[in-house]
Amino acid sequence: MHDYIKERAVQIGRYLVEKRQTVRAVAKAFGVSKSTVHKDLTERLPEIDAELARQVKEILEYHKAIRHLRGGEATRNKYRRDGTEGV
Numbered sequence: 001m002h003d004y005i006k007e008r009a010v011q012i013g014r015y016l017v018e019k020r021q022t023v024r025a026v027a028k029a030f031g032v033s034k035s036t037v038h039k040d041l042t043e044r045l046p047e048i049d050a051e052l053a054r055q056v057k058e059i060l061e062y063h064k065a066i067r068h069l070r071g072g073e074a075t076r077n078k079y080r081r082d083g084t085e086g087v
Contacts, residue, residue: 006048008032009040013052016041022063 027037046053
């Protein structure tokens, strides 16, 4: 694995732990795809820094556990903005 990939994986991991943002938000902040962020965090980071990978895993599991709530909230907000609530 190239050094810049290792460095990016660690930077993304630290950023996620610090900001506690979603994979999508982290990908946007770093200018890479969601797939790249996910691969960096789940496959590459454990080989580089096990403790940071453990912290990241906790956050990713939390986001996975509440994603159905985020989706429901997004839909609710969409219909409130459109003025079609209750349709």
